[in-house]
Amino acid sequence: MKNAWIDEARARTRQRKVFAPEDDGLSVGLDGAAAMEAHLEAASVEQAMARLPDDQRLAVALVLVEGLSYREAAAVLEVPEGTLTSRLVRGRNALLADLRGAA
């Protein structure tokens, strides 16, 4: 699962470089301003996630996206729970700062 997230992040970075124009085209099909806004917000969250160090991104992804408990996420990453929570705290504070700057 950990590797899946790393691969995902790499693939997305490549996609952004190669397929940016196509992405722009896709949003034409989305209906209405609300959908567009959600699309843009999702994009900015993904970019902020991509800027996190791997450790922190994985911790945030497992807990917030995959919905694992702290215990489960720590087991997946093979780190103590205390390490997981400090990565979560640093990662989320970095995301908050990043998204606040973008808004």
Add this chain to the structure above:
Amino acid sequence: MKIDDRKLIAYVDGELDAAGRAEVEAAIAADPVLGVRLDEHRLLRGKVAGAYARVADESVPARLMAAAQAGAKANADNVVKLADRRKPPPPPKVSRPVAWPAWGSMAATLMVGVVAGYLLSQQTPAAVAPGFDGALVARGGLAKALDKNLSAGSGPVRLGLSFKTADARYCRTFQVDAQRAAGIACREGARWVARMTTEAPRPTQGFDYRTAATATSPAVLAAVDAMIEGEPLDRQGEIAAKARRWRD
């Protein structure tokens, strides 16, 4: 009593016990700044989950599964209908190259149908999709309904029975009309993992009210019988379980 970010975030993630929650709530009541901080973290949690829920929806056609296939099949019908309903192309004025324009416009018509069908299938996100560890995880509206709704016999997502398993997990039977999917989802950590899914019977018209039991298909009920420990939760039980976020 100082509440640090670690504790605040654990509170947002539902990781604190009752004493920890009470401590955070008391601190927030006393300190508005802390309340703002809490809201920020709550909002972030929603944003991150939302951003990737959309991603999961995007790639659904690539990782179709039984539940999603029912929906896709229904949408495939639209391709044919749309193509059939389009007016036949006007007869070409020039008589010589008859064959090519006719075939060309037919191909174009079909293309429109295919694209429309694809877009329609995109508008119905899968109710369950594989998580990164391969477990089938409830997503979007279904996940929200499993979290928040009490059992009810109407609405786009119907929840039939809530019960506890021998290994002390909460499980709920669900039926999603849009995708004609039904099954059982069990709480694992913060996720609802589908233990079984099946094709739901076609939604019947004109029966807005029904008992929880009749809304549940026989295949699902049989699976419930195999998993359940004790009796299904009554309404009070559901309210209590929901308040504990379906964890014990």
